[in-house]
């Protein structure tokens with residue numbers, strides 16, 4: 019445990035922010051004593067003590083000045099910054115707001131003019147993409163819109179588990195601690211934490227998500243006008259760049275916000291100049307963004323999986339269930355041979371088809387893997403189906419042909435079709 023230090027007050031001048039890294043070992047309590055302040059676009063209520071778990075990194079920003087009282091351990095790190103890119107971020111919000119109003123006012127039978135902004139946030143790793151997405155969504159929600167948040171960052175995942183592409187409407191400013199509510203998001207399972215594991219499959223899950231949202235938007239003028247904010251991953255070179263372009267096209271994005279990289283911005287401007295309706299805007303990266311080394315990222319993936327089953331504050335009770343091997347059908351995507359050797363020209367090796375659905379025999383290899391529960395009724399539907407949730411394999415008894423797994427709740431799984439990738443977790 020870190021040593022206890024007495025509560026202290028921090029006075030923030032207008033347009034300043036208090037940047038905080040909660041310690042490894044002790045949580046933080048803080049409250050707003052006077053003035054107004056927000057955490058990544060969500061206002062802090064006055065006088066109420068708020069609790070922040072260990073390791074959280076965030077900033078409290080004030081437009082007009084505020085005093086904060088903090089009560090945390092000695093391993094807390096914090097400082098005040100008076101230079102932030104917040105004015106440029108809120109200016110972007112104002113432009114998006116005008117476009118939403120224009121979309122709402124237009125006749126809803128005109129598909130183009132009734133479409134609100136489709137914003138995609140791109141940039142290298144640790145440039146503040148998720149944070150900017152969050153701010154834009156929270157500011158829009160505060161003004162009564164229900165924008166759709168799309169997360170294509172399979173490495174971290176702020177809507178659901180890593181290894182997935184997902185979308186959810188944001189109806190209220192995002193809670194600074196709880197994050198995005200996990201109520202019924204639309205989730206497609208990719209199964210790996212890097213797109214290079216299966217680039218074709220990554221493209222497919224991005225496309226499926228985009229198409230489903232497009233259908234939903236066509237019947238919902240309100241969410242159509244509110245538009246979407248799409249968060250992407252930090253891989254921007256080579257294939258990563260190609261995947262960004264693929265996402266921009268798949269979602270028909272019309273605002274591309276580029277954080278902290280001149281080169282990427284000019285490349286995108288160049289390649290998108292044939293599309294006059296797409297605005298490419300360069301934005302400054304905040305000096306407060308904290309870099310997270312690969313080890314840290316790996317650890318936070320584990321915390322995220324734990325949170326799915328046990329809740330952020332250990333407030334959920336997952337259920338351990340036992341099933342017979344025969345009750346479940348497990349599949350993986352990719353890796354199966356495309357054509358039998360006999361059907362190929364002499365000397366040619368059969369190539370692995372990256373999007374082929376292959377049956378998996380249940381074995382010890384499944385131990386400690388996280389599997390997705392698909393809504394697919396049969397294997398052909400797996401790639402185009404979204405997933406209901408996840409289970410975690412805790413035991414495989416080959417002799418008795420029984421598998422033990424952790425699920426968020428007791429009872430039957432919504433489907434017996436399970437998808438396996440390389441998403442693993444060692445419960446600690």
Ligand code: ATP
Pocket residue numbers: 035037038074075076077141142143144145146147148149150171173174250251252304305306307308309
């Ligand atoms: P990734 O490479 O995973 O895509 P990213 O570009 O989305 O990362 P963020 O997740 O937005 O980056 O930011 C990285 C970390 O920095 C997060 O923990 C975030 O909470 C923190 N952070 C962002 N902005 C600030 C700030 N102004 N002050 C303090 N911490 C911040």
